[in-house]
Amino acid sequence: MFDDITPLIRDLAPDFRGRLVANEPLAPLTWFRVGGPAQVLCTPDDAADLAYLLSRLPADMPVMPIGVGSNLIVRDGGVPGIVIRLRPRGFGEVTVEGTRIHAGAVAPDKRVAEAAAAAGLGGLEFYFGIPGTIGGALVMNAGANGGETKDVLVEARAVTREGEQLTFSNAAMNFTYRASAVGRPVIFTGAVFEGVPTDPAVIRERMDAVQHHRETVQPIREKTGGSTFKNPPGHSAWKLVDAAGCRGLRLGGAQVSEMHCNFLINTGTATAADIEALGEEVRRRVKETSGVELHWEIKRVGVPLQKAMER
Secondary structure, three states: OOOOOHHHHHHHOOOOOOEEEEEEEOHHHOOOOOOOEEEEEEEOOOHHHHHHHHHHOOOOOOEEEEOOOOOEEEOOOOEEEEEEEOOHHHHOOEEEEOOEEEEEOOOEHHHHHHHHHHOOEEOOHHHHHOOOEHHHHHHHOOEEOOEEHHHOEEEEEEEEOOOOEEEEEOHHHOOEOOEOOOOOOEEEEEEEEEOEEOOHHHHHHHHHHHHHHHHHHOOOOOEEEEEOEOOOOOOOHHHHHHHOOOOOOEEOOEEEOOOOOOEEEEOOOOOHHHHHHHHHHHHHHHHHHHOOOOOEOOEEEOOOHHHHHOO
């Protein structure tokens, strides 16, 4: 358990309207269902509330946002400092104006694709197969089935660590493969996307194809975190993992998926340490057999249990 710093935060930000909970378990908030607690789990009411809180916090107090935890390993010792989890009521709205789709940061990617489809706007069908939120999509230039966030984004809204509310153009996001870099720590609060007028039947056909692909090649009904490793230039990560003999490999309660070997799964008893160690073993074997170094796509946060116990 971490020290309870919620009274300190309330003293620093007495007008904060959101919720603060000390030592809140994070495992139920992630798809892997593993990991320790947040020292403080914070859910602000809206962007202004978030900006106010951040403006009042000491610069050395750790702050980390999380979404729906679909691409995340929380280590077993938990996450020190403040974990920000935006709530749907303040950050989940999706609206359409002309050819533009406005979405809050916690709007599910799939719902944004559906809203665009309902308005007869194509180009966002790839979001239908991504099990995350718009905030995460902005951070990692999320993509699938030939489409990426950079292809459809007009602008993104964010709050800086100092509490300043900013808007970033597509160019200012500095998108690269599975990453963005706006040059300073921010928490994204929303985005605007541009769709292309398209026959709704064509859009639905594309979305059905995305869903069919997911259901037939990915272990979507398992406790998993999505694609584990980025595709190296000129390679498919899953093919390298398979060639290294890692399909079905187990370590503790963690396993490389038999269905798609760029997915790690919690078979029911895994710890975060099991999953991360399995991923590192896969990286080692791929490097040994192919000479290619795999890089994590899944974000790993927090401290190991042993380090937490030494506090």
